[in-house]
Amino acid sequence: xxxxxxxxxxxxxxxxxxxxxxxxxxxxxxxxxxxxxxxxxxxxxxxxxxxxxxxxxxxxxxxxxxxxxxxxxxxxxxxxxxxxxxxxxxxxxxxxxxxxxxxxxxxxxxxxxxxxxxxxxxxxxxxxxxxxxxxxxxxxxxxxxxxxxxxxxxxxxxxxxxxxxxxxxxxxxxxxxxxxxxxxxxxxxxxxxxxxxxxxxxxxxxxxxxxxxxxxxxxxxxxxxxxxxxxxxxxxxxxxxxxxxxxxxxxxxxxxxxxxxxxxxxxxxxxxxxxxxxxxxxxxxxx
Amino acid sequence: xxxxxxxxxxxxxxxxxxxxxxxxxxxxxxxxxxxxxxxxxxxxxxxxxxxxxxxxxxxxxxxxxxxxxxxxxxxxxxxxxxxxxxxxxxxxxxxxxxxxxxxxxxxxxxxxxxxxxxxxxxxxxxxxxxxxxxxxxxxxxxxxxxxxxxxxxxxxxxxxxxxxxxxxxxxxxxxxxxxxxxxxxxxxxxxxxxxxxxxxxxxxxxxxxxxxxxxxxxxxxxxxxxxxxxxxxxxxxxxxxxxxxxxxxxxxxxxxxxxxxxxxxxxxxxxxxxxxxxxxxxxxxxxxxxxxxxxxxxxxxxxxxxxxxxxxxxxxxxxxxxxxxxxxxxxxxxxxxxxxxxxxx
Numbered sequence: 036x037x038x039x040x041x042x043x044x045x046x047x048x049x050x051x052x053x054x055x056x057x058x059x060x061x062x063x064x065x066x067x068x069x070x071x072x073x074x075x076x077x078x079x080x081x082x083x084x085x086x087x088x089x090x091x092x093x094x095x096x097x098x099x100x101x102x103x104x105x106x107x108x109x110x111x112x113x114x115x116x117x118x119x120x121x122x123x124x125x126x127x128x129x130x131x132x133x134x135x136x137x138x139x140x141x142x143x144x145x146x147x148x149x150x151x152x153x154x155x156x157x158x159x160x161x162x163x164x165x166x167x168x169x170x171x172x173x174x175x176x177x178x179x180x181x182x183x184x185x186x187x188x189x190x191x192x193x194x195x196x197x198x199x200x201x202x203x204x205x206x207x208x209x210x211x212x213x214x215x216x217x218x219x220x221x222x223x224x225x226x227x228x229x230x231x232x233x234x235x236x237x238x239x240x241x242x243x244x245x246x247x248x249x250x251x252x253x254x255x256x257x258x259x260x261x262x263x264x265x266x267x268x269x270x271x272x273x274x275x276x277x278x279x280x281x282x283x284x285x286x287x288x289x290x291x292x293x294x295x296x297x298x299x300x301x302x303x304x305x306x307x308x309x310x311x312x313x314x315x316x317x318x319x320x321x322x
Numbered sequence: 323x324x325x326x327x328x329x330x331x332x333x334x335x336x337x338x339x340x341x342x343x344x345x346x347x348x349x350x351x352x353x354x355x356x357x358x359x360x361x362x363x364x365x366x367x368x369x370x371x372x373x374x375x376x377x378x379x380x381x382x383x384x385x386x387x388x389x390x391x392x393x394x395x396x397x398x399x400x401x402x403x404x405x406x407x408x409x410x411x412x413x414x415x416x417x418x419x420x421x422x423x424x425x426x427x428x429x430x431x432x433x434x435x436x437x438x439x440x441x442x443x444x445x446x447x448x449x450x451x452x453x454x455x456x457x458x459x460x461x462x463x464x465x466x467x468x469x470x471x472x473x474x475x476x477x478x479x480x481x482x483x484x485x486x487x488x489x490x491x492x493x494x495x496x497x498x499x500x501x502x503x504x505x506x507x508x509x510x511x512x513x514x515x516x517x518x519x520x521x522x523x524x525x526x527x528x529x530x531x532x533x534x535x536x537x538x539x540x541x542x543x544x545x546x547x548x549x550x551x552x553x554x555x556x557x558x559x560x561x562x563x564x565x566x567x568x569x570x571x572x573x574x575x576x577x578x579x580x581x582x583x584x585x586x587x588x589x590x591x592x593x594x595x596x597x598x599x600x601x602x603x604x605x606x607x608x609x610x611x612x613x614x615x616x617x618x619x620x621x622x623x624x625x626x627x628x629x630x631x632x633x634x635x636x637x638x639x640x641x642x643x644x645x646x647x648x649x650x651x652x653x654x655x656x657x658x659x660x661x662x663x664x665x666x667x
Contacts (some may be wrong), residue, residue, distance in 0.1 A: 158460055
């Protein structure tokens with residue numbers, strides 16, 4: 036195409052009026068939705084991120100679960116009949132959410148480095164709206180992936196989930212727990228991302244904080260069987276409440292030996308709101 | 323800028339007519355509307371020093387206003403003040419009658435478009451998705467947006483590439499896409515930071531023609547550039563910036579007023595003291611500026627001046643450059659050092 040062709044076309048372009056949606060709230064909702072759709076599309080195109088978030092928990096479920104079930108035959112007040120694979124399933128759902136949410140939140144840095152973040156922040160929305168839209172995307176992506184892992188776990192013949200509140204009630208609780216966990220993780224990621232300038236630093240903090248917390252969350256072993264001091268640390272760990280809620284909803288036959296859903300959801304909900312508010316309070320200078 | 327006749331003269335003549343027409347439109351707009359961007363004694367200081375200090379300038383409605391200066395002169399800082407991403411620490415910045423940096427003034431951004439210096443496209447998105455996201459962020463309704471994207475894709479010549487990933491586009495195409503994104507919401511003000519940086523000559527011309535067509539529709543352009551030729555050719559008004567200060571501003575013709583036809587730059591090992599006064603007194607010599615070993619003179623006829631200079635110098639002259647006087651010479655005269663796009667040495 037020659038430069039003259041561009042000029043000729045340009046001259047004919049009409050400066051026509053636009054109908055814009057009224058009201059800042061409607062505009063903010065549309066902006067969040069547009070960012071959510073965009074991030075979902077990008078994640079669907081980042082196959083490696085998609086697969087790695089699911090494959091590691093599935094591999095742990097298969098290798099660690101079967102290995103410990105058959106090799107050690109663990110007995111515990113919570114683990115039924117040495118069936119460690121079924122016990123591990125709830126923890127792996129939480130791990131999937133953890134991975135996925137961390138990856139999605141790291142897209143903040145990718146968008147900053149590509150210049151995309153600067154562009155969207157130049158739109159007629161407050162940085163809070165933009166970060167809310169991106170956090171919503173992280174929550175949706177993390178939740179969908181965690182629920183995909185649950186669906187896989189349900190169809191694996193060796194995994195025995197009791198669904199003590201019925202299939203529908205239990206599934207509802209799992210969705211609520213997964214959403215709250217992702218909200219909490221996205222809030223935490225937002226707090227970190229708005230304070231740490233490099234992606235390496237972000238991953239370092241996420242790994243240093245989240246993975247030790249995850250090991251002490253009851254995902255790999257029941258908290259109730261731990262020594263007192265370790266049990267107290269476990270109770271101070273926010274991830275314990277997410278894992279507990281998932282175990283109570285899907286795996287457990289009753290609530291004995293668990294923290295219980297009322298406390299789980301109260302703690303998860305409260306912390307998620309606090310972290311999210313903290314994260315949205317501060318926006319980085321990117322332009 | 324040579325004096326020889328070549329195949330681009332017809333093109334230049336056409337562009338001259340186009341510029342004349344656009345200038346008329348701009349003057350008509352200017353006469354009826356107030357300043358789109360107004361900086362009043364604005365200062366912004368970074369941790370390492372001043373970005374800009376004591377800058378006062380008005381961008382009239384409908385104008386193409388060029389901020390010309392080397393890297394570090396303060397061009398990008400002025401753009402970020404106008405975009406509202408930074409607030410002046412002293413003085414005031416008003417955009418379209420209000421301050422963009424004020425809290426709760428987000429809606430004003432809907433009237434401003436920004437083209438950043440560095441690429442700001444997501445390589446994982448397609449051409450159409452890029453425009454769609456921007457349109458939704460700027461509140462365009464789906465039906466309007468669909469039509470607008472189609473119109474812009476024709477405008478930038480990417481209709482047949484709308485589904486392509488950004489990574490598959492050339493640098494020039496990406497820049498045109500960024501421009502389409504910046505004007506998607508019909509801004510009243512377009513802020514452009516080095517819009518043609520790293521583009522090949524054809525892509526530069528194509529982009530400027532697009533910018534002129536956008537300006538002809540009433541959008542004011544504030545352009546940061548270190549390309550003197552572009553500023554002279556396309557901008558209605560140019561401000562010379564140096565080390566965060568505004569040195570001089572005016573139309574290219576005003577800025578070049580006083581320059582003689584030819585410009586001569588001389589590198590002289592050890593010129594005598596008061597050489598500027600000596601040379602200025604010669605017949606046919608206009609202004610003479612000295613910056614260390616560099617001497618800059620605008621003269622009526624270089625073919626008369628240069629032999630006389632060599633005879634006067636009796637050795638010591640290392641290099642001489644002769645060209646038709648341009649805005650770059652006006653910059654040298656105003657700022658009193660040569661224009662170095664990458665910053666002063």
